[in-house]
Structure formats: C-alpha cells, structure tokens
Amino acid sequence: MKLLASLTSPFARKVRIVLSEKHIECQLDVMNPWEAGSPVLDFNPLGQVPTLVLDDGMAVFDSSVIVEYLDAMSPVNKLIPEPGRQRVQVRRWEALADGVADAAARIFREKGGGRHFAENESPQKMRVETKQDDAWISLQRGAIDRGLDALEQELGDRPWFYGHGLSLADIAVACCLGYLDLRFPEIEWRHKHAGLAQHMDKLMLRPSFAESAPPG
Ligand SMILES: N[C@@H](CCC(=O)N[C@@H](CS)C(=O)NCC(=O)O)C(=O)O
Structure with a gap:
C-alpha cells in the first residue's frame, strides 16, 4: 500500500495522522500534484493528493474515503464511531x-x-x-x-x-x-x-x- 501525498496538503496530513495513530504501515510517496505530468495522474483522474494505492492496484480517494477505509481496515484506535x-x-x-x-x-x-x-x-x-x-x-x-x-x-x-x-x-x-x-x-x-x-x-x-x- 502506498500513499501519494504532498507535505503541505492538509488532506494528506489527515491521512498520515490516521495511519500513524492506527499503526498502519504504508509507503509514503511525496509529490507535487501541481507539477505538469505529476505521477498522481497515473492513479487518480482528478490529479489530487492524497491518493491511496492498495496492494491490488485500486486507487482510493478522496481523503474522507481513505480514512473511512483505514479505520475499517484495523480495529486499533478507532477514530470514527459506528454508524448513527x-x-x-x-x-x-x-x-x-x-x-x-x-x-x-x-x-x-x-x-x-x-x-x-x-x-x-x-x-x-x-x-x-x-x-x-x-x-x-x-x-x-x-x-x-x-x-x-x-x-x-x-x-x-x-x-x-x-x-x-x-x-x-x-x-x-x-x-x-x-x-x-x-x-x-x-x-x-x-x-x-x-x-x-x-x-x-x-x-x-x-x-x-x-x-x-x-x-x-
Ligand atoms: N477533497 C479532496 C481535496 C484534495 C485536494 O484538494 N488536494 C490538493 C492538494 S491540498 C491537490 O491535490 N490539488 C491538485 C489539483 O487539484 O490539481 C480530499 O479531501 O482529498
């Protein structure tokens, strides 16, 4: 699993904190989404960070969908309450x-x-x-x-x-x-x-x- 992120994006930071608090290992690929030909376009048609690329190649975006996925994937330190x-x-x-x-x-x-x-x-x-x-x-x-x-x-x-x-x-x-x-x-x-x-x-x-x- 790898996270495409820029170090200044507040949305990418949200995902990075969630990964850290939940002790989930993830490769961090730092990039500038504004740069022409940014590699994020290979994974996300919107060209935005954060984008989480799963091991099977599926790309997950945007940050609120990514954190939903991460919180569901591990029971450690739940950050989002049950539906309701x-x-x-x-x-x-x-x-x-x-x-x-x-x-x-x-x-x-x-x-x-x-x-x-x-x-x-x-x-x-x-x-x-x-x-x-x-x-x-x-x-x-x-x-x-x-x-x-x-x-x-x-x-x-x-x-x-x-x-x-x-x-x-x-x-x-x-x-x-x-x-x-x-x-x-x-x-x-x-x-x-x-x-x-x-x-x-x-x-x-x-x-x-x-x-x-x-x-x-
Ligand atoms: N709603 C998105 C917003 C993501 C977003 O706006 N990312 C900015 C960086 S802070 C970006 O990648 N912009 C590049 C672009 O829109 O071309 C999320 O929560 O992930």
Whole structure:
C-alpha cells in the first residue's frame, strides 16, 4: 500500500495522522500534484493528493474515503464511531474543517499558489500577472471565519470534539489549523479562538501530529 501525498496538503496530513495513530504501515510517496505530468495522474483522474494505492492496484480517494477505509481496515484506535448520529457528528466536524482548509486553499491558488510557484514559497512573496478576484477571495475568507467560529463554539470547553479521546474530528481540525498557519499566518486565528488554540497545542504533543506538521 502506498500513499501519494504532498507535505503541505492538509488532506494528506489527515491521512498520515490516521495511519500513524492506527499503526498502519504504508509507503509514503511525496509529490507535487501541481507539477505538469505529476505521477498522481497515473492513479487518480482528478490529479489530487492524497491518493491511496492498495496492494491490488485500486486507487482510493478522496481523503474522507481513505480514512473511512483505514479505520475499517484495523480495529486499533478507532477514530470514527459506528454508524448513527455520533458518526454523523464526527464526519460533520471533519467536513467543516476540510471546508475551511479548502476555502484557504482556494485563496492560495487565486493568489497564484501551487501551480505557478514552488510549494514552499509564502503567499506574501507571490505575484501573478492576472488580476485576483477580490470578491471570490472575500467569499472564501467568510467561509474560513464562520467555520472557525463554529468549530470554536462547538468544541466549547470539552477536551475532545467527540467522546473521551482522539477522533477523526480532532485530526481534521488540527490539519486545517496547521494549514492556515502555513499559508496565512496573518489571519492569526489563535487571537479569536482560544479554545481551538489550546486544543491544537495539546494535539501537537502527539508524535503523529508533530511529525506530520507542514515544512516551513
Ligand atoms: N477533497 C479532496 C481535496 C484534495 C485536494 O484538494 N488536494 C490538493 C492538494 S491540498 C491537490 O491535490 N490539488 C491538485 C489539483 O487539484 O490539481 C480530499 O479531501 O482529498
């Protein structure tokens, strides 16, 4: 089994943390999906990471389908509750966190990130010839702000999003917050979201989170 991933993708990081927490061995193939002729196109017609390639050659995507597969494949450290309302709750938090990360990624791309520049360049350094769509950017920014407010409020003063320990909800939220730190540190989400900040600090003490943090 191998995981096609980039080290900056919040969706790939979610899968990497799940693999680590569940102690599942998997080869990591690091690549840039934006590069012309990226090898990910051999496995995923959408050309996106993460893509998990199973030993029989079947390619699994997107990240939420991959984590579903991994959690079902091993009973070790279950991260998604059994079908029912609680499962929907965890998957809903995952969807919210992924949605915030996706909105941030859209802004990053609108500002010229990914395709035109190396992945490790900061958005501040980027300049594109084409005009940026400010209305589109502010729509995405609204989704980020409202999504973070909802996550902060819904975590409240509980130690975990769901139950008495780590779940996929905590993992997805941390990956989203880590991506904001990487691409848009100027958003300074910690100022308005003390609960999320405290939660993130706690999660970063786990090796699976610390070791998968995006470079730079
Ligand atoms: N919904 C997908 C999103 C994956 C995604 O947007 N991946 C980005 C990197 S963060 C990508 O591969 N983009 C390349 C492209 O769309 O061409 C998931 O959860 O896996």
